[in-house]
Amino acid sequence: MQPTTYNAQRTTQLQPIIQKYGLDTAAVMAVVEVESSGVGFNPPTGKMIIRFEPSWFRRLSKQANATLAEAWNTTPFSNQNAQYIKYNNAFSIDPKAAMQSTSIGLMQVMGFHHAELGFDTVQAFWDFGKQSEDNQLELGLRFIKSIPALYAALKDKNWAAFAYHYNGPLYRENNYDTRLLNAYNKHKQA
Numbered sequence: 001m002q003p004t005t006y007n008a009q010r011t012t013q014l015q016p017i018i019q020k021y022g023l024d025t026a027a028v029m030a031v032v033e034v035e036s037s038g039v040g041f042n043p044p045t046g047k048m049i050i051r052f053e054p055s056w057f058r059r060l061s062k063q064a065n066a067t068l069a070e071a072w073n074t075t076p077f078s079n080q081n082a083q084y085i086k087y088n089n090a091f092s093i094d095p096k097a098a099m100q101s102t103s104i105g106l107m108q109v110m111g112f113h114h115a116e117l118g119f120d121t122v123q124a125f126w127d128f129g130k131q132s133e134d135n136q137l138e139l140g141l142r143f144i145k146s147i148p149a150l151y152a153a154l155k156d157k158n159w160a161a162f163a164y165h166y167n168g169p170l171y172r173e174n175n176y177d178t179r180l181l182n183a184y185n186k187h188k189q190a
Contacts, residue, residue: 011190014137021141026190027157030183031140031166032106034176040106040133042080048130049080051103052087053110060112061090061097096122104129107140117142157184 011029018028032038036049058064090098099122100112109117114125117139128135144166145151153161159180163171171177 011187014134017134017137017141021145023141023144023154024157026184026187027154028137028141029187030180031144031154031162032137033183033187034179035108035140036106038106040129040136045080047080047084048104048136049106049108050083050087051108052083052090052098053101053103054086054090056101056110056112057090057094057097060100061094063094064090064097099123099126105136105139106133107136107143109139109143113143113146116146159184 011025014028015025018025029038039049041048087098087102090101100110100114103110104126109129111122111125114122117125119125119128125139129139143150144154147165150162150165152158153165159177160171163177163180167174167176
């Protein structure tokens with residue numbers, strides 16, 4: 001089943017959250033589209049969209065098995081069933097590190113950011129994200145606002161700077177900035 005993107009009605013419902021952060025709706029929706037194809041929950045399963053990062057799990061867990069973590073790298077990111085298998089395997093080894101090593105929801109915010117986003121535990125961060133796409137959007141916007149250079153880049157629609165601060169220096173390998181620009185232009189016209 002293909003993920004759906006936000007229609008005008010749903011985008012309108014999200015505007016109060018976006019406006020609270022002083023950001024352009026089309027710019028935020030571009031990030032949502034590129035990060036999660038516009039959905040926070042997997043349509044066939046109803047589970048929250050995740051991306052487990054084996055490299056972070058190796059860094060954060062004392063029980064991480066390097067061989068297993070390396071094998072996890074071969075799983076496609078778009079396959080949510082495979083993502084949950086990897087995540088659940090890691091969770092059985094080290095629950096806290098598994099949750100910290102996974103990005104969640106509409107804007108794919110990493111669990112290790114939970115404290116700076118106002119959560120006492122990574123579990124509380126996950127529980128908040130599991131409640132709704134509105135909460136997932138809130139997490140993403142809190143994260144963006146917490147990094148002044150990232151927030152300024154999104155306000156200015158400087159897609160290369162945003163891509164660098166959101167996804168790191170290798171963003172060009174996936175044309176992340178170009179994909180953001182194209183999504184922004186589409187949402188701006190809508």
